[in-house]
Amino acid sequence: MHELCVKPGPIIVLAPHPDDEALGCGRLLSTLWTAGRAVHLVCLTDGGASHPGSRTHPRAHLAALRKDEMRSAVLILGGSTSDLQFLNLPDATLHRILRRDDSLVSRIARLVEEIGAVTLIAPSALDPHCDHEAAADAALRVAAHRKGLRLLFYPIWSRWTSPGHIAPIPPGMQALVWTKGDARQKRAAIDAHASQQGRVIHDDPAGFAMPPGFASFFAQAPEIYFELLP
Secondary structure, three states, rough: OOOOOOOOOEEEEEOOOOOOHHHHHHHHHHHHHHHOOOOOEEEOOOOOOOOOOOOOOOHHHHHHHHHHHHHHHHHHOOOHHHHEEEEEEOOOOHHHHHHOOOOOHHHHHHHHHHHHOOOOEEEOOOOHHHHHHHHHHHHHHHHHOOOEEEEEEEEHHHHHHHHHHHHOOOOOEEEEOOOOOOOOHHHHHOOOHHHHOOOOOOOOOOOOOOOOOOOHHHHHHHHHEEOOOO
């Protein structure tokens, strides 16, 4: 597998939820921000659907908490709050938004244009989560109308659930690896998302929590990216 070579120029990273950026791209983000590269991180949803049964953390409260966690993770990775933007779309609805209209695609396309991005990074279309699938679809639609835009995808859930954690490669793409960056720094950024690790919300047993070994694996393992071939 070849090492990822990052092209000069601004980059946009799409995270469906707060924590996807640290899990999927933490080492890449830290390396680029430390080097002074222009990387704009866009969180698409509010993340407020992870604990629907909690009374201590109703949706609006949870969404605000998850924003704070993401800001902390960005600072740990060497970025600043000005590098982060929230679109505040409802968690677990991106697929319905894409079916309804082109608003999400248009918003991402405008950001690409405004920033002059040369690379767009999104989650893998094979991740078994409706928001990850929709984010990948939106990125593909943007790239289809933006000549010269490099498109990369990072696997999270498709990697975790595959035998040996070997992520399946989407058709028409090549796999690249990123080994640079500090695993301890990435782990600290993942740990900043404490609400997703069962350490904050205790009144919703059915709420989401990262599986055992999940955070450690993604902190230590090289990052995988899939590039859309011309």
